[in-house]
Amino acid sequence: MPMVATLASVAALLRAEAERIARKAADDIHRELPGYASIGRDDLAGSAWLNVARGMSSLEEGEAPRDVPDGEARRTTRRRIRQGMAIEDIIRAYRISLNAIHDRFIEVARERSLPAESTLRGSTLLWEVGDWFVADAVKEYRTHAVSEVVRRSVEEVDVLRTLLSGSSVDPTLRPRVRALGMDPDRDHHVVLGHPTSGSREQWAADLARYGSTPGAAALVAEISGRTAALVTRIPREIAGRGVLAVGPAAPLRDLGTSAVAAEHILALVPGEIPGLHDPSTVSWRLAIPVTPLATRLLRRRYVEPLMDEGDFGVILLDTVQAHLEHDRVVRATARALVIHQNTLRHRLARFEELTGCSLESTNTIVELSWVLATRRDTGTLDVRPGITGEERPLP
Missing domain, CATH: 1.10.10.2840 (PucR C-terminal helix-turn-helix domain)
Known part of the structure; x- marks a missing residue:
């Protein structure tokens, strides 16, 4: 009497073909996803082989994988993110790999006369494996995205502080500037200021948007309670919603000078009246903070x-x-x-x-x-903050 095929016996046959199925999946991914061209066939086939093994284990055990804090799906997703893959492509690549496994499962099930009920159960299990991978991949991507946002925010503040300080431009700083989307070979204006209406977050976002040019993103961060930015284009579009103190354009090595000018301008202009102020509008008043x-x-x-x-x-x-x-x-x-x-x-x-x-x-x-020009405001005799500089006794 011939042996009746079961999910476990079909899974065993598929395990024997795991390498061939994995290589077919790798070829399918390369053909359908141009973004994966930079990832070698052996690397892809290795991941696909793990997918085959995971699918066969689910068929043998009769249940989809459970959530594992740092399991296979998360490790694979993390590696692909580091290789520059978008989450949509990572999920699509897994679906392509799963299709190769599923198609071969259906073929073997027919060849071995697997009962229809078992075939349906096996097919459902494989798609549940897919759902498990997608759920874990998305969790890992979200974790990575939050970590990346925090890392980038810290990096932006550190780079901005370094450039505004007037320190010499260390050779390691140029690649960091490029990594933030800036062009280290372009002159930049230092912009200091704050919104007089609307949220500070929207103000910073608009400052980044209008202060950027193609190939030269603006760098914007909150430093010492105010918004500071390096821009290749003066963001005149937002001058009606806040105070903008703009220093002269300068190369990276001289941005400290632009920062000092922006500081002096900000100290001279009314803090509650929106407008764009630069050396040409402040004119002779620039001498006040330094005297x-x-x-x-x-x-x-x-x-x-x-x-x-x-x-x-x-x-x-x-x-x-x-x-x-x-x-x-x-x-x-x-x-x-x-x-x-x-x-x-x-x-x-x-x-x-x-x-x-x-x-x-x-x-x-x-x-x-x-x-x-040094008055804090009309209605007071007080001096504007930041005007008098370091106090020294009069001779």
Whole structure:
């Protein structure tokens, strides 16, 4: 009486053909997935052989594999990711391999007259093996994706800090810059700033988008509570949604200079008013942060005499600032402040009396413009943060 075929006996026959099935699967993968061309046939056949073995074990045991924390599916997926394969191609390659196994299973089942019920059960088991692999592959990919995001974020901050510090460009830095999508041979602007509306995440994403050019991605990271970036294109599109302080374009080795300029610009401009500011818009004010002695001397001359006046001292300084902003035209200044022209004249005279200066003097206008540029805001006598530099005693 002939022996009745079983799933186990069919599985044993397929095990004997494992190498041939694996090589057919490798050839099918190379033919259908161009992205796998860089992976050798022996490497693919080795993975396919493991797939055959896993499928046959499931047929023999009558159940699909269980989830294993670091099992075959995850190890294979991890290796393919390191080889540059996309998760979609990894899953597709496994499906192709499984098709080769499944097709041969059906052929042998027919040749050996495997009962229809057993054939259906075997076919179902093989597809369950496929579902198991896909589930584990996706889990591994997600783990890798999270790890890669964290790794890249740390790398972006480290590279950005190094370049902004003005340190000499180490030979190992260029490949790291390239790996982040930047072009180390292009000049970059240092951009510092923050959004005045919307989320910081969207601001950073738009800064990266509009600050990039083909082949030269922008590098954006959060450093010391603000957004810093290296861009090959000035992102003017987002100037209406935040403050952008843009340093001059410079090669990698000189980005420290661009960073210093951007720092000074950011210290000079109002933090709550959106706009794009660069050396051409800030002009002579760039000298203020690097000349703290002059700032302290001028504040002593024009601000300290007002302090004993209390709130009226602040009003006087606001009035003088508005007067200069309106080119010292009395009618325009009075209209802007919503006061009578005589009230304006009285305030200006009182300012001259307290400070001992003449608002008709060109020297006074220059010095006042300097000291007013250091104000934190109207309505206060405080200096803007980052303006005075290191405090040293006056001679």
